[in-house]
Amino acid sequence: SQQGEEDPQALSIQEGENATMNCSYKTSINNLQWYRQNSGRGLVHLILIRSNEREKHSGRLRVTLDTSKKSSSLLITASRAADTASYFCATDAQGGKLIFGQGTELSVKP
Amino acid sequence: DADVTQTPRNRITKTGKRIMLECSQTKGHDRMYWYRQDPGLGLRLIYYSFDVKDINKGEISDGYSVSRQAQAKFSLSLESAIPNQTALYFCATSDPAQTGGSYNEQFFGPGTRLTVL
Numbered sequence: 212s213q214q215g216e217e218d219p220q221a222l223s224i225q226e227g228e229n230a231t232m233n234c235s236y237k238t239s240i241n242n243l244q245w246y247r248q249n250s251g252r253g254l255v256h257l258i259l260i261r262s263n264e265r266e267k268h269s270g271r272l273r274v275t276l277d278t279s280k281k282s283s284s285l286l287i288t289a290s291r292a293a294d295t296a297s298y299f300c301a302t303d304a305q306g307g308k309l310i311f312g313q314g315t316e317l318s319v320k321p
Numbered sequence: 322d323a324d325v326t327q328t329p330r331n332r333i334t335k336t337g338k339r340i341m342l343e344c345s346q347t348k349g350h351d352r353m354y355w356y357r358q359d360p361g362l363g364l365r366l367i368y369y370s371f372d373v374k375d376i377n378k379g380e381i382s383d384g385y386s387v388s389r390q391a392q393a394k395f396s397l398s399l400e401s402a403i404p405n406q407t408a409l410y411f412c413a414t415s416d417p418a419q420t421g422g423s424y425n426e427q428f429f430g431p432g433t434r435l436t437v438l
Contacts, residue, residue, distance in 0.1 A: 299364070307415070
């Protein structure tokens with residue numbers, strides 16, 4: 212069964228708005244990663260947050276991690292039409308395997 | 322990512338046929354993975370390999386087999402394809418030693434779209 216559950220499943224916003232996606236997981240983790248997938252293409256790594264970190268930034272991306280609640284959020288600020296994609300969280304719990312969530316489909320309208 | 326290639330990119334086959342999907346990488350990574358993606362289900366791990374002599378089953382290995390021919394090559398086989406194996410298949414690589422310690426960032430190929438009729 213999958214570790215991560217993402218919310219919302221789909222999100223539609225206007226260009227310039229912020230987009231927030233949430234990920235919940237079930238077991239203890241070493242780190243949590245976020246990936247992006249453009250339609251029908253391979254996933255691309257965006258950002259990694261370690262279990263002892265609470266917040267991390269990379270450009271317009273902000274990731275938070277709450278290990279007590281077993282949840283993470285990805286915030287994309289000042290969104291652009293080019294941010295339209297599916298976003299997946301992935302947990303690295305044991306043995307070097309990643310467990311992916313079901314993804315959030317983000318649509319940014321110009 | 323041009324460093325991880327998959328062939329074929331698209332394949333249509335019939336029930337009962339044997340199919341092989343191939344993955345090659347020039348990243349020099351030790352670890353390789355095969356996933357399948359179905360709409361609404363995210364990615365599920367089929368098999369993974371941490372080096373040439375290491376093969377491990379993932380979450381959904383039934384109906385699949387793999388071969389790690391070399392560090393750079395990892396093939397996925399469907400011995401007798403069935404329609405519910407219709408999906409998008411991804412190969413990925415990682416090497417924690419190269420990407421900053423124990424952190425397992427993965428690099429994905431472009432995917433193979435497989436249709437089983």
